[in-house]
Every structure is written in C-alpha cells, then in structure tokens.
Amino acid sequence: MKREQIGLSLGLRLLAILLALLFTVMVLLLSGAPPLEAFRQIVLGAFGSYKRFTDVLVSWVPLLLVSSGLLITFTAGLWNIGIEGQITLGAIATTWALRLLQDSTFPPALSLLLATLAGMLGGAIWALLAGALKTFGGVNEIFGGLGLNFVATALTLWLIFGPWKRPGIGSMSGTEPFPQALWLPVLPGLRLSLWALVPGLLAWGMVFLLLSNTYFGLRLKAVGKNLRAAYLLGVPTWQHMMLAFLLCGALGGLAGSFQVTAVYHRLIPAISSGYGYLGLLVAMLVNFQTLWVAPVAFFFAALNLGSIQLPIVLKLDSSLSGVIQGVLVLFVLLLDGVRRRMERG
Amino acid sequence: MRKSLFTVFAFVLGLSLILSACAPKTPTPAPATQAPATQPPATEAPTQPPAPTVAPTEAPTQAPFVFGMLLVGPYNDRGWSQAHYEAGKYVEQKLGAKMIYLDKVNPADRPGTTASQLAEELVAQGARLIIFNSDDMKDESTKFAQEHPDVFVIMASGDQVWKEGKAYTEIPNMINIMGRMEYGKMIAGCAAALTTQTGKIGYLGPLINDETRRLAASAYLGARYCWTKYLGKDARDLAFKVSWIGFWFNIPGVTDDPTKVADDFINSGYDVIISGIDTTEALTQAKKAHDAGKAVWAIPYDFIGACEEAPDVCLGVPYFNWGPEYLKAIKAAAEGTWQSQFVWAGPDWKDINNPDTSAVGFVKGKALSENAARMVDQFISELAGGLNLWVGPLKLQDGTEYLKEGEVATDQQIWYLPQLLEGMEGQSVPQQ
Numbered sequence: 001m002k003r004e005q006i007g008l009s010l011g012l013r014l015l016a017i018l019l020a021l022l023f024t025v026m027v028l029l030l031s032g033a034p035p036l037e038a039f040r041q042i043v044l045g046a047f048g049s050y051k052r053f054t055d056v057l058v059s060w061v062p063l064l065l066v067s068s069g070l071l072i073t074f075t076a077g078l079w080n081i082g083i084e085g086q087i088t089l090g091a092i093a094t095t096w097a098l099r100l101l102q103d104s105t106f107p108p109a110l111s112l113l114l115a116t117l118a119g120m121l122g123g124a125i126w127a128l129l130a131g132a133l134k135t136f137g138g139v140n141e142i143f144g145g146l147g148l149n150f151v152a153t154a155l156t157l158w159l160i161f162g163p164w165k166r167p168g169i170g171s172m173s174g175t176e177p178f179p180q181a182l183w184l185p186v187l188p189g190l191r192l193s194l195w196a197l198v199p200g201l202l203a204w205g206m207v208f209l210l211l212s213n214t215y216f217g218l219r220l221k222a223v224g225k226n227l228r229a230a231y232l233l234g235v236p237t238w239q240h241m242m243l244a245f246l247l248c249g250a251l252g253g254l255a256g257s258f259q260v261t262a263v264y265h266r267l268i269p270a271i272s273s274g275y276g277y278l279g280l281l282v283a284m285l286v287n288f289q290t291l292w293v294a295p296v297a298f299f300f301a302a303l304n305l306g307s308i309q310l311p312i313v314l315k316l317d318s319s320l321s322g323v324i325q326g327v328l329v330l331f332v333l334l335l336d337g338v339r340r341r342m343e344r345g
Numbered sequence: 346m347r348k349s350l351f352t353v354f355a356f357v358l359g360l361s362l363i364l365s366a367c368a369p370k371t372p373t374p375a376p377a378t379q380a381p382a383t384q385p386p387a388t389e390a391p392t393q394p395p396a397p398t399v400a401p402t403e404a405p406t407q408a409p410f411v412f413g414m415l416l417v418g419p420y421n422d423r424g425w426s427q428a429h430y431e432a433g434k435y436v437e438q439k440l441g442a443k444m445i446y447l448d449k450v451n452p453a454d455r456p457g458t459t460a461s462q463l464a465e466e467l468v469a470q471g472a473r474l475i476i477f478n479s480d481d482m483k484d485e486s487t488k489f490a491q492e493h494p495d496v497f498v499i500m501a502s503g504d505q506v507w508k509e510g511k512a513y514t515e516i517p518n519m520i521n522i523m524g525r526m527e528y529g530k531m532i533a534g535c536a537a538a539l540t541t542q543t544g545k546i547g548y549l550g551p552l553i554n555d556e557t558r559r560l561a562a563s564a565y566l567g568a569r570y571c572w573t574k575y576l577g578k579d580a581r582d583l584a585f586k587v588s589w590i591g592f593w594f595n596i597p598g599v600t601d602d603p604t605k606v607a608d609d610f611i612n613s614g615y616d617v618i619i620s621g622i623d624t625t626e627a628l629t630q631a632k633k634a635h636d637a638g639k640a641v642w643a644i645p646y647d648f649i650g651a652c653e654e655a656p657d658v659c660l661g662v663p664y665f666n667w668g669p670e671y672l673k674a675i676k677a678a679a680e681g682t683w684q685s686q687f688v689w690a691g692p693d694w695k696d697i698n699n700p701d702t703s704a705v706g707f708v709k710g711k712a713l714s715e716n717a718a719r720m721v722d723q724f725i726s727e728l729a730g731g732l733n734l735w736v737g738p739l740k741l742q743d744g745t746e747y748l749k750e751g752e753v754a755t756d757q758q759i760w761y762l763p764q765l766l767e768g769m770e771g772q773s774v775p776q777q
Contacts, residue, residue, distance in 0.1 A: 049469065059457045157599060161591060161775055168763070170553030170775030172591040172599050173481050174452075191462065264452070264459070269599045273456035304457060308466055312447050318455070 005343065012339050016331040023327050024320070033316050041313050042321070046306035054192040058263065059273070060301040061200040062087070062255035066279030067286075067293045068207040069251030074283055075211055076244035077224035082130040082145025083252045084276030085152035086123040090253025091271040092156060093122025094260045095175065098182055099164070108181040112195075115182075116257050123253015124246050126152065131245035135238045141245075149276075156269055164267065174268035184262040196258040203251055208290040210247075220244060252276065278304075281329045287336070300325055409443045410474075410679040412436070413467030415460055416448040417479035418594050418623050423654060424647040425593065425623035425665075429478045429501065431648075432667035435700075439672050442679065445470050451481060453596045460485035461492070468496055474678045476501060476671070480556060481593065490519045497678040499671070502556060504760065507687035511761060517685045522670045524704040525691040527759065529663025530560045530619075531567030531734060532707045533644045535724045536660045537617040538568035538583065539575065539717035540642055545584040547610035549603060551593045551622045553775055559762040561587050564619050565769050566734040567724070575720045580768065586615065587771030594623040604630055611641050617660065620646045631658040642712055652710045659710035661721070666704055689756065694729035735759055740767040 028035040046056050066083055073080040080086075097118035101111035126148060133144035157172065166176045184193040211217040222230035223240045231237045259271050282300060286292035307321035414433050418426040426448060433444040445467055450460055460482040464475045474497035477486040483503050490498040498519045504510040506519050537546045546568055548561050565585045572583045588610070591600040603622055607630035610618050620627035620643065631643035632655035645651035645662045652659035670690050677683045690704035698706040707725070709718050737748030741764040748754055764773035 045466075051465070052469075055462065153598065165775050168554070168774055170589060170591065170772065171481075172552065172596065177484055263457070268452050269596070270452040270456055273452070275457070308447070308455070308458065308463065311449075312445060312466060312470060 008342065009339060012335040013332065016335045017328065019331045019335075020324065020328040023331075024324050027320070027323060028316075031316065033314055038310060038314060038316065038320070041309040042303065042306035044306070045309035046302035051190060052305065054187070054190045056298070056302045056305050057197060058191050058193075059275075059304060060298050061196045061262075062258055062273070062275045063279055063282065063297040063301055064200045064204050064294060065251045065255040065258075066275050067282040067297050068204045068290065069248035070279050070283040071207060071211065071286075071288065071290050071293060072220070072251075073244045073248045075217070075220045075224050075288060076241050077227065078134070078241060078244060079142050080127065080130065080145060080245065080248050081142050081280070082127065082148045083248065083279060084272050084274075085145065085149040086126045086249045086252035087256035087259070087272040087276050088149075088152040088156055089126040090119035090123035090256025091260045091267060092152075092159065092256075093253065094119035094257040095159075095164070095267040098178055098260070102178060102182060111182060112184065112261060115261065116254065119257025119260070120250040120253045123251070123256060124249040127245040127249020127252065128242065131242045135241060153269070156267065156271065160267060160269060172269055174264070175266045177266045182261070183265050184258070186262075191263075193258075193262045196262045199254065200258075203254065204290070204294055207247075207251075207293075211290055216240075216243075278325070281325055285329050285332055409441050410675065411443045411445065411471040412474040412476065412675055412678075413464065413470070413472030414444060414446040414476040415450045415463055415467070415478060415482060416446060417451055417481050418449065420446065420448040422594070422623060422648075423625050423651050424645070426478060427650075428648045428665045429476070429667055432665075432671050433476070435668035436672050436675050439668075440676055440679070442675060445472055450479075451596075453599065461489035464489045464496075465493075468493070473497060474499065474675060477503075479593065480554065486519070487514065487516065490516045494518055497674075497683060499674055501667070504687065506685050509757060510687065511757075515685075518683075519685055520674050520683075521687045522667070522674065523689050524665045524667070524670075525689055526560055526663060526665065526705050527563040527735075528692050528697075528728060529665075529705045529707050530563035531570075531728065532721060532725060533619050533646075533661065533663045534564035534567030534569075535571035535575075536709070536713055536717060536721050537564070537619055537642075537644060538572040539720055540660055540713065541617045542640060543614050543616045544578075544582050545586070545613075545615040545617075547607075547615035547618045548585065548587040548771070549606055549610070549618055549620045549622055549627045550587045550589040550771070552591055553589050553772060555761050557589075557621060558765060558773065559759055560621060561771075562762055562766045562769065563734075564621075565766060569768065570734055571720065571724060575724075583768075584615075585769050586610075587765065587769060589772060589775075590622060595626070603627070607631070607643075608634075611639065616640055617642045617644070619644045623647065625651055625654055628652075628655045628659060631655065644710075649706070649708060652708065656711040658712050660713045660717075661708055661710040663705065663707045666700060666706055669701055670704055689760075697725065697729075741765070742767055742769060742773050 025035040028038050047053055070080060070083060094115045097115035101114060130141050130144045130148055133139040134141045160172060160175055161170060164175045184195045186193045219235045220240055222235055223237050227237055255275060260267060278300060282293060282297050286296050303321040303324055307318040310316040310318045310320055414429060416426040416429055420430040421427055436442055437444050447463055449455060450463055460477060467475055476499045478501050480502050486498060486500040487505055500519055500521050502523045503521045504512050505514050506516055506521050507513060548564060550561055551557055568585060569580050569583060572578050573580050588606050590603050590606055595603050603626035607618055607627045611634045618627040618631055625645050628643045628645045631641045634641040635658045642658050642660050644660050647664055649664040651662045670688055692705045693699050693703035697703050709721060733753060735754035737752040738750045739748040741747045743764060744767060765771060
C-alpha cells in the first residue's frame with residue numbers, strides 16, 4: 001500500500017470516529033444530557049476500579065471468541081448471521097451435558113471439560129447446518145442462519161419451560177442454577193475466570209495464525225475473494241466453506257458454553273446476551289484484520305459495561321452504548337466506501 | 346495498515362481519557378440527586394470490615410443514608426416496579442435518606458450482566474443497603490448478600506430468611522419483605538364476581554410458582570365467596586380461568602403476549618380480567634374492548650395509581666404499599682438495630698388504605714357499580730372482623746384434600762400452595 005493511501009485510509013478512519021462521536025454528542029444534547037459527563041461516566045464505569053476492569057474482561061471473552069470465529073467465515077466470504085444460534089446451541093449443549101453429569105461420580109473438573117467440549121460441538125453442528133443449507137440446499141447463509149437463530153431460541157424456551165423447568169415452577173426466568181462445584185473457578189472476589197479468559201485468548205491467537213500464516217488460511221481467502229477462480233485453481237471450495245462454518249460455530253459454541261459455566265450458571269432465554277450480533281459489528285469494523293479483533297472487542301465490551309452508569313447516575317437509557325457502536329460501524333463503512341471511490345477516481 | 350489502525354485505536358482511547366479528564370472541571374449542571382456520583386467510587390465491599398448487625402449509628406444531619414434499589418421492570422410501569430419506586434421516594438421523604446436505583450434489571454434488558462453485579466454498581470455509588478425487588482433476583486440476592494456481609498439487603502417477596510420456611514438460609518444482613526396480598530386479591534376477586542355478567546372471570550397470570558398460585562387462588566376464594574354469599578348463586582356457575590404468560594411481564598418472543606392473552610379472554614366471553622402481572626395490559630385491552638362497545642372490565646395489580654390508565658373499565662386495584670416496611674427496615678439499618686427477619690405484612694384493618702400503616706390496600710375503581718361497591722365494602726369489613734377464606738374444606742385442583750373440614754391454613758400452607766384450588770381452570774404446574 002502506498003504512503004498516500006495509508007494516510008488517506010487513516011484520515012478517513014479518524015473522521016469516522018469523530019463523526020460517530022459528534023453524532024453521539026448530538027443525541028445526548030437532544031435528550032438534554034451533559035455529553036462530557038456521560039462519556040466520563042462510561043469511562044469510569046468501565047475502568048473506575050480493578051473489579052470493573054475485570055468485569056469488562058468477563059464480557060470481552062465471549063465477544064472475542066465470537067468475533068474471531070466470524071473472521072474465519074468472513075474470510076471465506078460468508079455472512080454467518082447464524083452465530084447467535086450457534087452461541088445458544090453451545091449453551092444448550094453445555095447445560096445438557098452438565099445436567100447429565102451433575103449427579104454422576106465424575107470429578108467436577110472433568111464434567112466441566114466435557115460440558116465445554118459439548119458446547120463447542122453444539123455450536124459447530126448448528127453452524128454446519130447453516131453450511132449444509134448453503135452448500136447443498138442453495139439457501140443463502142444469511143437466511144438459513146436467521147432461521148436457525150429462531151429455531152435455537154424456540155428450543156431454549158421449550159427446554160426452559162418444559163423438560164428442564166425448575167420443580168414446581170413455570171417461568172421463563174431460566175433453569176435451576178448448577179451447584180457451585182460446576183461453576184468455572186473465578187479469581188478471588190472477582191467474576192473473571194481464567195479458565196474462560198485463557199481459552200479466549202488462545203482461540204484468538206490461533207485464528208490469527210490460521211488466517212495469516214497457513215496454507216489453509218490462504219485458500220480460505222481465495223474462496224472468499226473469488227469462489228469460481230479458487231475452484232478453477234483446484235481449491236476444494238465447498239469443503240473450505242464447511243470448515244469455516246465448523247470452526248466459527250465451535251468458537252461461538254465455546255462462547256455460549258462460558259455464558260453457562262462462567263456467567264449465568266444456568267440456561268436463560270437471553271443466554272447469548274446478543275454477543276453474536278455485536279461480534280458481527282466488531283468483525284465488520286476490523287475489516288479482516290484479526291489482530292484488531294481484541295482491542296475493538298474490548299472497546300465494545302467496555303462501552304457496554306460503562307454505559308450501565310448512565311441510568312444510575314444520569315437517568316439516561318443505557319442503550320446509548322448501542323447507539324455509539326452502531327453509529328461507529330456505519331460511519332466506518334460509509335467512509336470506506338468514500339475511500340474506494342476516491343481511489344478509483 | 347495495521348499500524349494505522351493501531352493509531353486509530355490509540356486515538357479513541359486517548360480521546361476518551363481526555364474527555365474523562367476534562368469533565369470534572371466542567372461546571373456540568375448536576376442532574377437531580379447526583380451527589381455521590383462525582384466522588385470516587387466508594388470502597389469495594391471486601392475492604393470494609395464485616396459488621397452486619399452492628400452498623401454504626403449515623404447522625405442524620407451528616408451525609409444521608411444511601412440505599413439502592415434494583416427494579417426488575419421500568420420504574421414507571423404502573424405496576425410492580427413503580428410501587429417499589431414510589432416506596433423508595435416515601436422513605437427518602439420520611440427518613441431524609443437518599444435512593445439510587447437501576448431499573449429493567451433482567452437479562453433480557455441488560456444482557457451480559459447479573460443482578461449481583463448491578464447491585465455492586467449501586468454500592469460503588471454509595472449505597473449501603475440494596476433492595477432486590479423481584480423473585481427473579483432471588484438466587485442473585487442470596488449470592489450478593491453472602492458475598493457482601495457489610496451491605497444490608499432487602500429481598501422483596503423472598504423467603505430465604507424465613508425460619509419456618511422451606512428455603513431457610515441464615516443470612517444476617519438480609520430481610521425478606523412481602524405484603525399479604527392474599528387479602529387484596531380476595532377483594533379483587535369479590536369485585537370481579539359482583540360485576541361479571543357472563544359468570545366468567547379470567548386471571549392473567551405471570552409465571553407459575555408458589556407466590557402466583559396462592560395469589561390466583563386467593564382471587565378465586567374471594568370471587569367464590571361473594572358470588573355465593575352476596576349474590577346467592579351456585580359456585581358451579583362461576584368460571585375462573587388462569588392463563589400464564591411465563592414471566593412477570595411481556596418479553597417479546599419469549600413470553601406469551603399478555604395483550605393477546607387478554608384479548609383471548611375477552612373474545613371467549615370472560616368479561617372481567619384480573620391481572621396478576623407487573624404491567625397493565627389487562628386494563629388497556631379491556632378499555633379497547635369497552636370502547637368498541639363490549640361490556641368488559643379489568644382489575645389491575647400492584648400500583649395504587651394503576652386505574653388511572655383506563656378508569657372507565659377499572660373495578661379497582663389491589664396494591665402494595667411497600668413504604669412503611671421499607672422505612673422500618675432502612676431506619677433499622679441506619680440506626681444499627683437491624684435484625685434479619687422475614688416480614689409478611691398485612692393490611693391495617695382500621696384503614697387498609699392508610700399510606701403509613703397498611704402494607705396492602707385496595708382502591709375501588711370508577712367502573713365498580715354503587716351496589717357492588719357497597720358489597721365490596723361489606724366484604725372488607727368482614728375480613729377485618731376475622732373472616733378467613735383459607736379454611737377447610739378445600740381441595741386442590743386435582744381433587745386431593747388441601748384443608749380438612751374446619752382446618753385453618755397455616756402461613757406455610759398458604760405461602761407454599763402446591764396447586765391451584767378445585768374449581769379453578771388453568772395450569773397448576775407447567776405442562777408442555
């Protein structure tokens with residue numbers, strides 16, 4: 001890339017962030033809130049104490065896993081909207097495994113390991129379904145994924161209100177919490193589990209290596225850039241797409257698994273916490289650069305946690321974080337389009 | 346390219362840091378009740394010595410006692426959560442204490458967070474006592490109370506610290522508070538029975554548990570009593586159907602839609618809907634049907650002002666008045682006389698609508714006929730005089746005996762009602 005191009009690209013990115021900030025300030029002013037104080041509260045809410053910082057990491061882990069996984073499918077030219085369902089299926093499979101194992105004589109560590117693997121398997125299978133619909137059924141992965149998301153939600157609700165209901169209770173609140181032995185151990189006094197953080201980081205690193213340093217990654221790129229050309233050059237295209245789905249689904253499933261074992265300790269209807277859709281935003285924002293997944297996902301997680309201060313302190317709705325995230329992505333995409341136009345012209 | 350993006354990110358971080366650094370100097374007009382917000386976050390709980398029962402006495406002239414409240418729904422839901430919010434305001438006014446609150450505390454509205462985590466956020470803003478206002482936060486309130494023995498906890502509607510209860514756990518820093526809404530629901534049932542023209546009463550239920558079963562059953566007992574005793578009709582001619590939506594309020598795509606459930610009642614001839622959920626869909630749908638020319642009424646729930654939304658169809662509202670009990674508990678916390686206990690507070694029978702003494706009340710609605718209103722008053726005075734409808738013979742829905750002839754239900758039998766009662770239609774436990 002030429003020097004001017006880098007400069008242009010950087011300038012436009014900065015402009016995008018500036019525009020997003022300006023837009024947010026306008027929204028805040030329109031709702032009669034002090035913008036500086038609002039931003040200050042968000043920053044304090046995310047980094048005001050050690051515990052808050054580690055809380056950001058707690059939601060960073062699933063977001064990191066999901067976004068990393070999505071980069072694999074993005075590289076293969078696939079829009080894996082079904083990631084939400086893959087997270088959910090991971091959570092369901094983990095819950096299922098823990099329910100089976102909690103009364104067994106298995107040591108808790110082994111039960112947790114098996115349940116985590118079950119979660120990855122659950123997510124992978126759900127992703128393969130979307131992949132099979134695409135490859136063999138000709139169903140666009142966006143529609144297939146959306147459909148499977150609905151099925152995953154319906155399945156969760158049915159399990160919670162039906163076979164997995166709490167004794168004597170009929171509530172969409174969630175299943176009976178697992179005994180504490182089956183929670184992933186956390187750092188003392190905190191909510192952060194290294195047993196989730198380390199796998200999250202490892203997964204991110206592996207995706208980076210896979211996409212940048214392997215033959216497989218190269219071929220995946222070929223499939224993503226030009227399916228037909230890749231096929232003509234002898235790349236087994238559908239196999240690569242299925243593999244991309246499988247890996248992404250497994251990572252999504254792992255995220256869902258951690259939601260059960262490290263955060264909620266039971267299955268709830270909103271178990272995915274929307275990390276799938278948020279992960280799509282992250283993946284779009286980083287534009288195929290795996291290294292950037294970690295900081296951007298961290299930034300999003302911090303925004304989400306920090307914005308909880310808004311209703312407490314300023315009586316503002318905390319959906320502001322969603323506004324910032326959405327607007328940021330929109331402006332970055334918009335100015336990316338502008339850049340491409342300028343480069344062509 | 347990668348390098349450039351790093352610069353971008355550094356810029357974002359830098360900008361947020363600059364913003365945060367600038368802010369304190371800016372003379373921002375502090376929006377109401379923000380005092381502790383600008384102070385550094387209060388010490389995290391573990392650093393304070395645990396002193397659950399002997400909280401130091403605080404001079405009321407100094408910094409006011411700060412209490413926090415977690416509301417499961419919106420603070421202005423005209424129902425369950427608003428009743429708690431107003432009670433918090435009441436305590437602020439009576440005690441000179443200060444409330445901070447966070448509403449919509451449930452995983453659907455605040456994804457990725459847990460109630461105990463959010464409670465810690467209120468503690469960080471200075472709260473020394475946390476009110477968990479929903480059954481949905483019961484497990485989380487236990488977890489929080491045990492992890493923070495130096496923070497006082499009120500768990501509304503829970504039974505964790507009821508020594509005679511089924512779920513007893515020793516938690517010195519926790520108080521359970523609940524109103525004896527059984528009375529409010531009996532009165533509601535009575536008003537419904539006196540009004541229905543079709544003899545069919547619908548009960549819009551939330552989720553199924555001990556609490557909701559006993560409240561639905563209370564409404565039925567009140568309805569049956571007034572139907573047979575005051576109207577002289579046969580109990581078998583009174584239909585009483587319960588439909589559950591699956592949660593305390595509507596969560597689109599997750600629960601059944603209460604709007605639709607209410608419409609189903611109306612369209613199948615149920616002309617009075619008693620609401621058991623946190624929000625007012627029963628009332629609004631009844632109003633729509635009323636405006637379309639149908640003779641339909643509704644009885645909302647929880648909040649004293651609930652009828653205001655549709656007075657023309659509102660027969661009255663049984664409501665919680667959390668204020669007096671919250672005042673007692675928060676005062677005890679502030680003054681160091683806190684005692685872990687289970688409070689199940691009844692109405693003040695001298696005046697069930699006394700805002701300073703009655704934990705539950707009933708306000709008659711504009712749509713209640715004069716004649717029915719007279720009989721409702723009579724029913725209330727009978728209850729005040731000692732009338733107890735939780736007396737045998739009573740059978741459970743499946744026909745098994747619940748109370749023998751003349752047997753009076755204990756508090757435990759009522760609290761943990763295992764099924765709906767015979768004569769009620771609807772699920773006692775979830776079936777799918």
